[in-house]
Amino acid sequence: NAGVTQTPKFRILKIGQSMTLQCAQDMNHNYMYWYRQDPGMGLKLIYYSVGAGITDKGEVPNGYNVSRSTTEDFPLRLELAAPSQTSVYFCASSRNRVGETQYFGPGTRLLVL
Amino acid sequence: DQQVKQNSPSLSVQEGRISILNCDYTNSMFDYFLWYKKYPAEGPTFLISISSIKDKNEDGRFTVFLNKSAKHLSLHIVPSQPGDSAVYFCAASFSGNTGKLIFGQGTTLQVKP
Numbered sequence: 001n002a003g004v005t006q007t008p009k010f011r012i013l014k015i016g017q018s019m020t021l022q023c024a025q026d027m028n029h030n031y032m033y034w035y036r037q038d039p040g041m042g043l044k045l046i047y048y049s050v051g052a053g054i055t056d057k058g059e060v061p062n063g064y065n066v067s068r069s070t071t072e073d074f075p076l077r078l079e080l081a082a083p084s085q086t087s088v089y090f091c092a093s094s095r096n097r098v099g100e101t102q103y104f105g106p107g108t109r110l111l112v113l
Numbered sequence: 114d115q116q117v118k119q120n121s122p123s124l125s126v127q128e129g130r131i132s133i134l135n136c137d138y139t140n141s142m143f144d145y146f147l148w149y150k151k152y153p154a155e156g157p158t159f160l161i162s163i164s165s166i167k168d169k170n171e172d173g174r175f176t177v178f179l180n181k182s183a184k185h186l187s188l189h190i191v192p193s194q195p196g197d198s199a200v201y202f203c204a205a206s207f208s209g210n211t212g213k214l215i216f217g218q219g220t221t222l223q224v225k226p
Contacts, residue, residue: 042204042217045214090156101159105156
């Protein structure tokens, strides 16, 4: 099992550009999450999904979009990148909800200049 | 509004001694608490958890204590080892919240040989 994989590992974007952060898991988990971590801060939830075709907003969804067409994949789309989106992005998955461990990917470091 | 707080940004202990990491929360609806460990350039990994119906959970060198009346939990590592040096995040969730985790800011633990 590869667990949760994320690509790319690092990316530099110019203001106004767009990109998609990829996330995939091979554990057949229903729940998937996107977090961002700013320096010195904890992780904040951007979007989450409870299954294919079902997504919902987290704490900080503005400027992002997601889709979940399959159980395995949960891409995060940034439209019109802004310097405030400079952060480290983590994708996570879990089999179920409360009480189930979330497994995290290695992260994508994004720099918007 | 920071619902989960880790007020100590860093902690330094000597190898073999006890490490105590603290976490406070404000939302009495939280009924499940977790600790994650994070090494640089990696995603967080699950360490230990506790349900609100318990006041202690132990796993090897790691013990988590929960004081519901004080809305406080702590992670004890005994004995501390240099490999424990990492950032530790406290996280909380509550039933019916689709597994969403609210994270603290993290505490950087350094264990000196």
